[in-house]
Amino acid sequence: MKSEKIGVYGMSCEHCVKTVTQALSSLKGVNSVNVSLKNxxxxxxFDEGIVSDEDIKKAIENAGYKTSE
Ligand SMILES: [Cu+2]
Known part of the structure; x- marks a missing residue:
């Protein structure tokens, strides 16, 4: 199991937080997700044998947000 902090840019409210949380939670291999609007x-x-950093970033981008400024 691997833990990582990934930047999520473009969120403006709690609804965005919920959208990103759901997008990441639905990925196979993801164990826990804590999205912060403030940070x-x-x-x-996540289990890096099942899901990769790239998959995670792609899920964030597919949800309509960015992983870099
Ligand atoms: Cu929002």
């Missing part, structure tokens, strides 16, 4: 980030714990 513009997602703390995520």
């Amino acid at each position: 513009k980030s997602a703390d995520i714990t």
